[in-house]
Amino acid sequence: MLIPLGLWLGLAKTALVMNALFAAPEDAFRWVALLQWLWWFTSLHFLLAMLAGLAIQRLVLPRRRWTFVPISVAVLILLALMFPMTGDDHTVARTLQVWTITAAGQVSGLVACLWRDIVSIAVVVFALGLVLKFTPARARAGMVLLLQMVVIALCALVGIDLAYQLATGQPTSSRVLLFAALNVKEVAPLIAPEATSFRALAIGGGIFVAAGWAWHHRRLAALPMLAGRQGWGEGVLALALALGILLPAPAHGFLPLLRHTEGTLITLAKTAAPTLAHDIQLSVAAEFVRTGRPRWHSAQMLARQTEATDRKNVVIVMLESMRAVSTTMYTPTLQTTPFMASLASDSLVVEDMTAVIPRTAAAWVAILGGQYPLANEGTQNWARENRKKPRIRSLPSVLRQAGYATSFFTPTDLHFQNDLDVVDIFNFEFIQTEKELARPGAERVTYFGIADEWMVQPILDWTAIQVRAKRPFFTAVMTNVGHHNFETPSTWRKLVFEGVSNPKLDAYYNCLRYIDGVLSTLMEGYRRLGVLKDTIFVFVGDHGQMFDEHGAKQIHNAIYQEGLHVPTLIYAPGMALAPGRVRGPRQQIDVFPTIAELLGLQIEGAELPGQSLLHAVDPERELFYTSSIDWSFLSARHGHRKYVYSFDREPMEVFDLDKDPKELASLRDVDVEELARMKQRMLEWRINAEASMFAYPTDGLDPSAAWLPR
Known part of the structure; x- marks a missing residue:
């Protein structure tokens, strides 16, 4: 048999x-x-x-x-x-x-x-x-x-x-x-x-x-x-x-x-259930009982105005699948994003910004919510539970409460999994997706939606309304072109990138060049509306992309730097923000506290994991990651060391990012106690992140209300 x-x-x-x-x-x-x-x-x-x-x-x-x-x-x-x-x-x-x-x-x-x-x-x-x-x-x-x-x-x-x-x-x-x-x-x-x-x-x-x-x-x-x-x-x-x-x-x-020395059937059997340490779960539960709330939380968050408050407009552009190494800002010899590179000369450029999870909806939670996101399955469950009882508050939510007009634009169809539910949770006043943006002749470029150019004029039209009403605004933009399968509109005249033999990579570079042109048109529109000096612009990748590096062709189940390191720049021409480089290990969760500081808002009633990009960070800062398929991979950075943990299916990989930024050679003879400690830290983070996203106060914004774990 x-x-x-x-x-x-x-x-x-x-x-x-x-x-x-x-x-x-x-x-x-x-x-x-x-x-x-x-x-x-x-x-x-x-x-x-x-x-x-x-x-x-x-x-x-x-x-x-x-x-x-x-x-x-x-x-x-x-x-x-x-x-x-x-x-x-x-x-x-x-x-x-x-x-x-x-x-x-x-x-x-x-x-x-x-x-x-x-x-x-x-x-x-x-x-x-x-x-x-x-x-x-x-x-x-x-x-x-x-x-x-x-x-x-x-x-x-x-x-x-x-x-x-x-x-x-x-x-x-x-x-x-x-x-x-x-x-x-x-x-x-x-x-x-x-x-x-x-x-x-x-x-x-x-x-x-x-x-x-x-x-x-x-x-x-x-x-x-x-x-x-x-x-x-x-x-x-x-x-x-x-x-x-x-x-x-x-x-x-x-x-x-x-990775192939383990048996196929043995691997599938091992991954049927995650190898969680029971004592870690008990420890997280005990901490919740002792403190009365999760480690990170924002359900009761308020943004107080201070003497330093400056009601600038805010525009956050999240760039689909844009990895840092493929942009002109980070690789000057590569002419994929010349407009963004020119903008970078007058901006704060974050050298070492990484995604938490290589998944678009996860980037929204990290950037707009300021919280550690969950993987696919966790986000689905969280969005469903959050509809019953709010678990977090977001940047658009607190700014809307402060009198801002808030909007979200994307030319994609948000019915993949629960993406539309996630956007709804952020409490935007105005949302437009492919369904509202598509016009006769609009070409469906990717299997998720139409070309990005179709949202430029609607964004500017909505902005013009707020300008006439003299109302500060917050806009989040999510691009579409650049997503797998790396297609550009049929009207786009493809460029030839020298020395590129991988046809997928060449197509991807053309996607980035196309997006760069769309951003140029958008910023020119903002200039004509006269809002540049009154607006803080943040451009940040949602996640990176893999092109056969480490044998990976997709990012959802790989957490190497190509899939995590994303371009980020802050452009605020009307503020005394000296152009330059932001150094040190940073993560998407840092965008929220940065915007709050730039606006002069004091965040109260919340514990956010991020740190403002306007201040130096400890070079030994710990960062954590997970793949978008839950319980598949975890990763951590501690200083210049990067750890990739596959739940004991394979030996833990350890890289020295200072000497080996492309993660080509896993370190050998790493101390066993160090590996055990980092495994413990990654599991603790993963369980705390889930506990923080699902916990909620029993009585809304009442700071004295008791919290429940789920």
């Missing part, structure tokens, strides 16, 4: 290992590209020679089996003559030597990665063997059918894991699969652009093989169970192999293979 599972598991892991060693073509059904990719693996040269030798021996010398060996060697030499090594030393001997060395490394890496999969199959064999051994004879037919269905389901799971990793470059988990299953409608537009023939085969092939095998052996239930010494011997062998699960995953010196 388990032969198709073992076969498909081995093929899937082999494909992942090969892809880790040398990336496969985007669509493996482009046969020339596929053959070129396969030829790179010298171990396959030896396999091809052996198969050819076996075939020739069977056809020509069927009775002389020993000739298989010399024929295979002859075929291998012929291949070396046909495809010699390039360079000065291109002899057959040199070619065979290089092939042998590289093949040995490839095979050893594959064996290290397959060992835990072999163990997982042994565990399943032993478990199913016990089930069948103790199943009554009258129920055996039904049990065999049920177990065959389980095997088909496991083959499908292995195929989905393979397709997911090929598409995103990141390991999947039970949490990821559960999230996708519960949000099929919402995630379908994200999956569609990544669908290829090979990925469809990866999913369907395992199901077909397992179902065909089950049909071929449909009379399996009628066969007698193995009995006697032979049956017990096989059971002991399966048990011995199964006990290998207690051994650690094999170590491998090649970093790209490190």
